[in-house]
Amino acid sequence: MPTHTRRTVLIAGLAMAVAVTMLTACATAPSPSTTERPPIVFMHGNGDSAALWQTTIWRFESNGWPRDRLFAVDQPMPLARDDDTIAQAGRTSTAESAAFLQTEVDKVLKATGASKVVLLGNSRGGNTIRNYVQNYGGAGKVSAVVLGGNPAHGIWNVPGFNERSEFSARSALIQQLNMPKGPSGEEVTPGVRWLTLRSDNNDKFAQPDGVWIGAPGKPTNIGYEAPALKGATNIVLPRVDHRETSFSPAAFAATWQFLVGEAPKTTAVTPESTVVLDGRLTGFGLSSLDPASGQFTNNLPIVSAQLTVYATDAGTGARTGEPVHRKTIGADGRWGPFTARPTMAYEFEITAPGYATTHTYRSPFPRSSSVINLRPERIAPADRDASAIVIFTRPRGYFDAERDTMRFDGQAALPGVPPRGSGVSSSKIKLTSEAPRSVAGEFNGERVAGQTWPAAQGNITLLELTY
Template sequence: MIVGRPTRRAVVTGAAALAPALAFGRQRQAPTRNGAEPPPIVFVHGNGDSAALWINNVWRFESNGIQRNQLFAIDFPYPLARTDDSKPQALRSSTDDQMRELAAFVAQVRSTTHRRKVALIASSRGGNAVRNYLKNGGGAEFASHAVLCGTPNKGIVVSDTMLVGSEFNGAMPFLQGLNSGPDDLVPGVEMMAIRSDKNDKYSQPDARFVGHPGKPTGVGYDASELRGAKNVVLEGLDHRETAFHKLAFAAQYEFIVGKPAGTLFIAQEPLPTLNGKASGIAEGVYTNLPMSGAEVEIFEVDPKTGDRKSNIPVHRKTTGADGLWGPFVAHSEAYYEFVLRMEGEPATHIYRSPFLRSSDIVHLRPQPFGKGDEGAGAVVMMSRPRGYFGIGRDKFSLDGKVPPGITEGVPAVSTGKLSFDAKPRTVVAVFNNETIPTRTFPMKDNHIVVAEFTN
């Protein structure tokens, strides 16, 4: 991957989503440059996402001496934005909804940690919630830093004809209100924005990524910048990578702690304890609500073939009201297959790279079948939740091929899919230095396979 180091340094107020903090072990808290203890950090996810996307950021902060019980990630129950922010829409949230939920979450973090202020790190839409909380929800009193990563601060479009009523339209009331002052600063809060140079699909002068190719959006490549704040440009990174790439972490850490990170690598734990939540789909929309009655099995698999080492799972649980499928003590060099069975959805087989550290945000979602899957013997998908696939920038393949739908130019697609016959076989997914082996399962028996990249 071709990336550049930050061209400018910026103050980071991170907005994040909260998940229960499990204190596995104790390490000495990393002091800031002036010797003070850094604030607790709250991670805020983006549109349609969950706390699970922050796992690498959390691990890197831990690897640099920030205690696990000072790192929190929120799960907005309804993560998708309304089409029109002013009109109720089932299973979707308004800007007011997310502001209230973030305020409650920060209050919980402050009570848990006995600290007056937190640092906020946000991805994409999460930055809208952070800015709204700081400016209109009383959050400036309780935040020391805010870091917004790929947040469309000027909007995805500024238009009277596209995305009318959307919180992502710079001509609509929400962003008009946030951007009404001479700058985007909030008194008392150190603020930083991290953006791509030209690779953010939502900061483009052409509206092809919002369904209107050839039409001007009214914004440019700098749509994610904050006026008056510190702005960091990370060359070559895509929309999601501005939050989750290791270079984004480096900027986040230095802004909050006041000195460069000691390492960008993740320190390995031999026996990480894993947990997370099973959540589902309602009317075709993902939510972050916990699902009870979901069956989760975990199998250790061969790192080359994906074959199960035993037909007896190393972990099995039916979730309760909290949706939690763990805890499970893993081996940090082992490859695992997670099988999620949920009423009304395909049995989803999720293959992952080894888990290097403990985490309680290993959330699981079912994967529905898509158009064109009907005639397949088996379906395998590769998924990159923390970034997109860039032809020419990245090395990636599924069964040795580039799946259809991934195009050249600005990285804009995070999944790829291939169909196979019903005969069981190994299918290998590759993204740069990460290789995940999977096994096919017959679609006629309601099975779908996902290779989920960590990086």
Template sequence: MKLSRRTILQGVSSLPFAVASLRAGVMAQTAPAVTPSTEVPPILFVHGNGDYDALWVTTLWRMESNGVARDRMAAINFTDPLARSDDKVEQAGRSSTEDQRRELTAAIADLKRRTGASRVALVGSSRGGYAIRNVIKNGGAGDVSHAILCGTPNHGVFATDDQSNNEFNGRGAFLRGLNEGESEVTPGTAFLTLRSDGLDKYAQADGRFIGKPGVPTGVTAEGPELKGATNLVLGALDHREVAFHPRAFREIYKFIAGREPTRIAIVPEPSVKLSGLVTGTPGGVSTNRPVAGATVDVFRVDPETGERNGGALHSSKTGADGRWGPAQVNPAWSLEFVLASPDAPTTHIYRSPFPRSSDVVHLRPARPLGPADKDAGAVVIMSRPRGYFGLPRDVVLLDGKEPADVKPGVPTDAAATLRLPASEVGRNIVAQFGEERIVARAWPAAENRIAIAELTY
């Protein structure tokens, strides 16, 4: 099933109010969350290639704000989230489709055990949808009531007759196996796909978005759709937003619960407890393996200047499990997380207020200072983990200017970098995306320090 463009645009037209409500809701303590209900099946969220479970935090908060109990949800954190170049050949720090199927199967069993439910709903972003389909097709259908695939390249990022063992090849062995037959879904599980109306960088006819400009990919914007599924087009959202945007949340909730959500805005809690995992990038490869011996300090900062308000609210050192926290904070406080991890730059991560508690506030150090940074007195990165920067679609400003390293057109960039001379070390830098505004401080690169303004929305 496809929705008309007019219907989709009518839904998108309500977003300015919804997004404004998200920001205002942090300060408003009067609207209680819906009373928890057990009508909705337990939900397991599945992240994509190179990602981690923390990306689902706003979705988890919205679910909680609609009465879904926190203990009836989970988000998997794949050990090695990056795919192999060849699915059949071992590659350090990377996972095969079988590795992902095995880990997801175990996570489903654990959620069923904890909740006593016979079936669970699965929600996947991008590559996460591959793992979901793989589990369901290969014996797991009886455990899964709903499967929601958000921006999953179900017919490949490209479709060619070479690279037959690349899992992102629509003509490769893996996807041919998932898509064979008249229907591309497994009976007994309700399937929903969510896709972009042309702004998904992994569903483009031209290969320039995968490093092959001018070469046809063999796929189109319709690539994420599946024969036999309910297929919805969410308008001008990008590859990540079709999973993490408020518009996506509405469809995810409605498909699982069978009704509209009571609210889209996140309902704040009076007191917030935060904790998470410290991970790293050994050899330049993103993994979700815990890092021991990292120190984490959390500070309250002035939202207008980025300056610290007093000493650390929390300080801890990670053990073998890589966990930090918990830190008790107020839902109206802007925060600075200082991560000192072995063999990595000291990273100052600035965040907007956290409206609700979370145990997936994961911290990963910034990339090492490189040749491009050699003359910089300070390096400040603006990061958007749950979406890409789209120009001219979005308001994207770093230190009062549109970042030069964000390309216009189809959104492809989730980070922008500002390099400052030594004379400007210590001043405040404003990172603005839409209505979310974070003020960071420029720390001296000479001390192997990098600042990140990490957006929540």
């Protein structure tokens, strides 16, 4: 991959990076009033869902952006094809992904009466946004774009290695998107303000070594700066991981500064007195081409699944009484609305044919949200010898043993998490006793406690972090 000259500014201070000095490729936008805030459409990454934008949306709301101007979308089939030119069950091409976003933006413009939207994308979502803006009429409907951890120049640039994947620097999409568009070789579509956010060296998909793509020790010919784009404002966030380029407080602060022209009042989440939760309950599909190959992620509803919510003791995860909410999932996939107590921890129990009964435990919700998406788990064949199974997961970032303070069931070393690097977002323990007991996961001050359940009866415990 050629090294491009890019304007880059380093933001110091991961947690509270609110004093941002921009070296911009375009003028800083004036600060609009609250009533003039444009609608924002949030596009998730490969295999992900709208749920990952939960805390980002909370931070926008906490700084006065109207809730009805914030739209996080769920792409039904969020995984990219292995080869963009060949149809693949349960996966989408770059063209299909861009067409999906085109439809969603048109819906938002019609619903709000706005003339243009702002687009925020993480990872593959950035490819989708760039393709939409450049090739699907988005340039006239988008005022600004923010891309976090976007593989703008690919994840690998290796001759003969899966060159038709959209993540290859040699793919038709990446080559076309990065063609010069101005006298200085700009790689971004003109008429739209562009911001890229990247890690200094901690993004698993912007690494010179192929360790995170299954080729340790092999050069990817991609550098840490690969997510930056010539013609954009390019910001480096120290030590953030791939997902944190979009979902961390530092990413929010840089995004707000870029859009509004001044630092946000806060990067914290401001609590609400009344909290109403909702989201979609979706599942996994089995590959029709090769069922033995396992499952693929999708954002399709599990119709007729049962969702039961229990209030729990935050210290132990034990239920404190009878169910506080029940729902049979319909065609829209929605499991709410549910009025929650903002200081209460909850267990979400999911039962659905073909899945384990999944007991998902979450820490209290300080604000309302309509993107609390839930998925049941399946028991892997290798785990069927366990008496109980507990998974500790961080959807909006990765575990970094060198950077983070973590404990899982009392142990500082999380199973499956390497001693160096940010590339694993979940850890699993297999217990040898069916006797129910409390189990907790801790990460940088957030603690989630749950109860174990017998695996032989088809149960899994999931401890899911919010931050």
